[in-house]
Amino acid sequence: MGRDVDRQELALLLRRLTVELDAVGQRFAELHGLNRTDVRALVAVMDAARRGTSLTAGALGEAVDLRSASVTALVDRLERVGHLRRVRNPEDRRRVSLEMSDTAMAAGGEFFGGLQRDLMAAMSDYSDEELETVARFLTAMTDVIVRHQRPEPTARP
Amino acid sequence: MGRDVDRQELALLLRRLTVELDAVGQRFAELHGLNRTDVRALVAVMDAARRGTSLTAGALGEAVDLRSASVTALVDRLERVGHLRRVRNPEDRRRVSLEMSDTAMAAGGEFFGGLQRDLMAAMSDYSDEELETVARFLTAMTDVIVRHQRPEPTARP
DNA sequence: GCTAATCTCTCGAACATCGAGACAATCCAC
């Protein structure tokens, strides 16, 4: 019985963590006069930049699950406040690549980078073996969640 | 160096987990023709019910961070589709208590209860000791996140 | 070249959220 209680609490811990992490994004948004979608978009663009690529308008729409009309409005907003730049792709001039401004990059780095630094510092209290266990656990839980999220894997054509 | 890489990946795992869990909520919303806020509200009401209490309109507004005008619209929506009931509190008739309908309770239970069940099943692969480590880790990370989220603890009056 | 496909943008409508303020019920001091 004690075990079940622990596991339920563990599930609650997962949820609490997501809630708090969500609140961090919310706080960043308020701090910079953005809404939730804008932050998600900036994060997506930043992640792409970190991977060495740059997102197109369409790719951003997929990343944040928005239709093209909304992406246009979204990029308009972010461009207006100077967080993003539109750059016509010279190879395929239908495409618009999105690039973060240096100031936005710096602001994001300061906010989320600081959090990341603190998280990694807090990990120092754990042995490599323990961290390995945690990683395995998180991966397993994420897999379960992903399986729930995907539409039922029904029969193939 | 290897350690740092592991830790960075661990931080990414945390983020990925929140993203996927968020997507679960999104999926539930789409499945039931709701928006994100509606789902958050239903979860809040459901949590309260599970604790044996019932939320008032004001408390719900605090829980999902919405002004009273928006809460009214929100509850209107949820009441219109039959997920919520408004119940005037007989002791303080200014208050409106919110109660979930049985169908909404059942739908939520099936969806999120099923996820919870699968999560807990997946936890069977871990020893009590390992689960304890994970719980400690998650608590520590959440604490770090919460600390980031709160406005700087500046000087006292 | 011509046609189909792809990518982004424009336009108008639908909807969520908000601030200000109205309205009703309760609490408190007297």
Add this chain to the structure above:
DNA sequence: GTGGATTGTCTCGATGTTCGAGAGATTAGC
């Protein structure tokens, strides 16, 4: 009790975000 302040919810009008439909520009296939 009675009057005024407080509390809790709702109404109204304005603002901002999202979407569907479709236009415009560019590229790919033949």
